[in-house]
Amino acid sequence: MDGRRPGIGTTGLASQAPAGTAPLAVEDLPVMRRSVEILGGSRLAVLTGAGLSTDSGIPDYRGPGAAPRKPMTYQEFVGSADNRRRYWARNHIGWSKLRHADPNPGHFAVARLEGRGLMSGLITQNVDRLHEEAGSRNVVDLHGRYDRVVCLDGGHGFSRRLLGGILEEINPGFLEAAEATGVVEMAPDADAVVEDPELIRSFVVARCPVCGGVLKPDFVYFGESVPKERVERAYAMVDDAGALLVAGSSLTVMSGLRFVRHAAKAGKPVVIINRGTTRGDGLADLKIDAGVSAALSWLAVELPDLP
16 A cells, blocks of 8 residues: 555546545444344455445446446457547546546455455456555456556557557647547546547557557456456355455346355355345345445454454
8 A cells, every 4th residue: 555545536537536435324234233243254255346446436337327338349349440449549538537546445444354364365346456556465356457458469468557658649639639528428447438529530549569469458348258267266265265245246247246156056155235236136145235335344343353
């Protein structure tokens, strides 16, 4: 950790993040106490989703108030140069804002649970790397990370920060023009929607600086498979745990839901914290419809040490 106050952004979109997390309501306390009865005494595998990062100013896909949107698929990205131009133009705008987001109290709470020895590991569907910034160490970035870029032709890897400098150099004034046009929607993968199609068509896409190949963010697109090694490592975390705690995921996609099914099939307790329904509610021993960061912060204090 770098000493920054949790939940406070520095610049850009993250400055809209709240300075703290709203406390749990009094009516939430009985279900929270029940969660301690279920989870207490067990090492936890923790699975997190986009709903955890909303308190850092990063919108989610499906939570309450989220705007309906259709993310670009892997097939669309690789199949069309125009689609790649549209994606990278929007990503350049989104990255310039979301890269300033800070971890919020929920991220720090998960790191405290790990520090207390209460976790077998953390599986996150988020690509924002905020768990690592908060101090979590044993993390499976299930869907990859948006601070890395990969060349689809040569396999070369680069930092997104390096690519950002290249994109700014070959697209002078683009971010300022986009700001003037107005960003109408953001997404957790740093994709931004803008209203000016001419601005998008003016964008120059960077090629791989090593071989000239096609560059892609190093995260899993819709329609793309999660690498087998990550899935196996995540399953191992669930197998090594006595219970599964899900926080901030609607479990809409199978990449996360399979771990809930796996834990339930093994007879391990499952507790889900999420605003709104999830696909895993029917498998959960307990569903907590409360603020994710507040609930995690409460658990980080109230869960007992392991024997």
